[in-house]
Amino acid sequence: MTRSHGEATYFTVHRLRPHMSRSSEARVEPFPRVLTTDRLRLVAADTASVDPFELYEHCREGAPGIERVTRYLTWEPYGTVNEAFEFLDACESDFESGEAAHYAVFVGCEPEAGEFAGMAGLGVEWDRRLGTLGTWFREPFWGRGYSGERARALMRVAFDRLGLEAVAVTCHAENEKSRRAIRKYVDAAGGREEGLLRNHTRYPDGVADSYRFSVTREEWAANLGPGSGVTSSDTDGADGEG
Template sequence: MHTLFPTCLETDRLIFERISHETVDPFELYAFVSRDDWQTDATEHMPWFRLQRLDQVAEFIDRAEQQWADRERARYLLRSNDEGGEIVGTTAYKPEWDARRAGSDIVLAPAYWGRKYGLERASAFVELTFERYDLEAFYTTCAADNEPSRRMIEKYVEKYGGRHEGLLRQHSPRPDGTVTDQHRFTIVRAEYEDVTTELETLDFDVEWEMPPPRGSSSE
């Protein structure tokens, strides 16, 4: 198993749990995504996360495992320590190795909006991008009419010295055939380094699945 992605991260209030068949109970995840607020408000702008059957949840986990193995995406459940470890949403870290940049996505159940979970999660991914993965930019987008996401993104982009690049018109297709305009935000290395000179970064717990020592036997 390669170790490019953390198997678990823990910030002040959030636990990022790798999505795989070894770590995630599909019945627990199915119960979470079956909530009315998940099937409506939470996924209004990301309808591909509206998993409506148990087999779709299993397929979602299958895809997460394949993306992990292909080193193209690390997908996590988000659990909240404030809620006794309950699932509050999902997130993914998405490196683009050739372009030397990374992005991410997040879907939170509306009951947990306004608690700055999105800011806390994004801060971990931004810092990993520049300090662990040695990439040159972190970017993200949100639908033009998704004001809650835009406000959350603006907070962490400002924190790390980035900026709003503009509105990408007719940019992102949805399953129903519509295409949405998307705001794009970017943080580049020079901006990040300028504002973090005197900050303590990577101040969270990270677990990596380490390979066995060379010459060791599994027997």
């Protein structure tokens, strides 16, 4: 059976105070609002950038493929449209707090340019200088290599913009397709699979083991960072996850 290719951790939203400029008291945003890759456009998710009713149609109970999409994710299909509104409000709050960026992922090339493909995120533990990746894609967009393309864009933000020391990602221990896909883009960045974390992640049907991967700043710089001689298109390909 074909199963979801999503990464396990789509991090918890936080509501903390915004970062403020000392000089102007204007809010300074650590994360970019828009990221563009060869084939994707990532836009900070809120009710202005994402239609809550459209999001609900893709994520609701009974939506095409939704059971396969959420099979290994930490959230369940939406029961009401209000859940889409609440999620987008939480995304905006998280972005403003500087604790995480949740992006709506849109196809950036024809013939599907502008079509909503899924969600991607980068959570930050500032005291540990650690970033955490999370993503899910709608089923029609699996197998295109979008997940790796999205991961490289977010790692670039984590290391080159935010100055983090490491980026980590986990997946459900039974989600072999996601594990292979993550291993591919982590290997390309010089990172590693660290091993199995027992009873690590809570899912709707209980707690499960997870595989954890990580990339350090030094590994990124040597393999995909500025001066590495590698562009995003050099490592692109169908990774089996997105």
